Amino acid sequence: LTTGPTLFGLPMKQASLLTLTFQNSALILILHYSRVMRPPGDHRYFASTAVLLNEVLKLAISLTFAIYDASRSLAPQTPATVLFEQLFHSVFSGDSWKLAIPAVLYTFENTLQYVALGNLEVVHFQVLSQLKILTTALFMVLLLGRSLGIRRWLSLIFLTLGISIVTLSSSSNSRNLSFEIFDLSDHFFPRSVHELGQIADDTVVPAPGDLSSPLTRRSATYEGILEDQELVPRMNYSLGVTAVLVAAIVSGLTGVYFEKLLKEPTKTVSIWTRNVQLAFYSLFPALIVGVIITDGKEISKHGFFDGYNWVVWTAIVLQAVGGLLTSLCINYADNIAKNFATSISIVIGFIASVGVFGFLFGTALVITSTYAYALPERKRSRPPPIHIAT
Numbered sequence: 235l236t237t238g239p240t241l242f243g244l245p246m247k248q249a250s251l252l253t254l255t256f257q258n259s260a261l262i263l264i265l266h267y268s269r270v271m272r273p274p275g276d277h278r279y280f281a282s283t284a285v286l287l288n289e290v291l292k293l294a295i296s297l298t299f300a301i302y303d304a305s306r307s308l309a310p311q312t313p314a315t316v317l318f319e320q321l322f323h324s325v326f327s328g329d330s331w332k333l334a335i336p337a338v339l340y341t342f343e344n345t346l347q348y349v350a351l352g353n354l355e356v357v358h359f360q361v362l363s364q365l366k367i368l369t370t371a372l373f374m375v376l377l378l379g380r381s382l383g384i385r386r387w388l389s390l391i392f393l394t395l396g397i398s399i400v401t402l403s404s405s406s407n408s409r410n411l412s413f414e415i416f417d418l419s420d421h422f423f424p425r426s427v428h429e430l431g432q433i434a435d436d437t438v439v440p441a442p443g444d445l446s447s448p449l450t451r452r453s454a455t456y457e458g459i460l461e462d463q464e465l466v467p468r469m470n471y472s473l474g475v476t477a478v479l480v481a482a483i484v485s486g487l488t489g490v491y492f493e494k495l496l497k498e499p500t501k502t503v504s505i506w507t508r509n510v511q512l513a514f515y516s517l518f519p520a521l522i523v524g525v526i527i528t529d530g531k532e533i534s535k536h537g538f539f540d541g542y543n544w545v546v547w548t549a550i551v552l553q554a555v556g557g558l559l560t561s562l563c564i565n566y567a568d569n570i571a572k573n574f575a576t577s578i579s580i581v582i583g584f585i586a587s588v589g590v591f592g593f594l595f596g597t598a599l600v601i602t603s604t605y606a607y608a609l610p611e612r613k614r615s616r617p618p619p620i621h622i623a624t
């Protein structure tokens with residue numbers, strides 16, 4: 235029998251982890267595609283506007299749940315003004331200001347994610363962002379005082395390795411996937427990237443790296459063509475790598491800080507109130523630093539929604555839903571379990587590549603490390619200290 239809230243008939247802990255597993259793979263692909271596709275107008279959309287809209291959406295959803303929660307605790311005839319007064323009080327009183335810290339850090343992380351996915355292949359982004367498994371564990375030990383035994387540390391290291399092996403061994407598949415999505419652009423843009431592919435097949439432009447496989451050669455020639463025509467934004471790998479590494483550190487720190495606030499034993503602030511506070515405070519850095527200071531000049535020239543199409547909107551909605559799922563995972567399970575869920579999502583994403591040795595080996599590592607981590611810690615019974623009579 236399960237008490238407590240449920241989702242899809244499952245207890246919240248399992249349901250939120252499972253849903254996050256599927257949401258995460260979709261988000262990475264769509265977000266990458268939205269950054270590297272040929273923009274529908276003259277310009278690619280501004281990442282700062284997407285980060286702001288993501289927060290607005292999360293605020294709206296969280297407020298809806300918070301209002302629903304508050305209304306359930308009041309008598310049916312209570313006037314709406316009392317309900318809103320109570321809600322206002324719970325959102326802005328007490329230690330609500332503490333949420334300003336994760337708000338700034340998460341907004342920074344979300345911006346870095348756009349920079350990283352606009353400058354790296356999906357596969358490289360996924361491998362490098364696995365480092366957040368280790369940064370999260372480190373901050374859990376430092377900030378939450380959790381102690382992880384040697385078996386759990388080893389499980390996390392093997393999890394990081396396993397995911398990297400799965401991702402790299404399936405890298406050609408992931409390229410295929412993003413190329414297939416690229417080809418979809420035929421339906422939406424008159425001069426499509428697919429058309430460029432036709433030209434690229436006949437034009438061999440020398441490029442560093444392995445040009446032996448047709449796919450790599452084709453992507454190399456893509457770069458050559460793109461350099462000339464400047465149709466699709468070019469990638470800057472070192473910027474992408476820096477962005478993803480900093481994002482991994484920020485992710486570990488912020489996730490653990492948010493968990494600390496949620497699980498303080500003396501506080502009984504609900505998860506939806508915390509989410510309203512977090513989204514509210516995130517509006518300020520997203521609007522002031524992102525939209526006004528960083529992109530303000532360009533936005534006033536081209537417009538807030540310049541470069542938007544259905545792909546961009548899908549990425550924003552997926553990111554908002556993913557953020558709220560993340561908060562549920564942190565609340566009902568913890569940050570490490572949340573990272574396991576996103577790691578498993580990578581394995582699911584590459585399940586199509588069965589037959590590749592690396593894939594099988596990597597998957598075995600992920601499963602074994604998940605199992606090993608989940609085993610309860612054994613309490614060591616130490617023999618009592620021996621007193622030496624003096």
Ligand code: C5P
Nearest residue numbers: 340344485489509512556557558560561
């Ligand atoms: O990569 P990581 O798991 O740290 O990503 C966390 C994501 O979840 C960020 O996009 C962050 O904005 C979002 N989040 C949220 N609400 C929370 C906690 C995290 O939207 N309460």
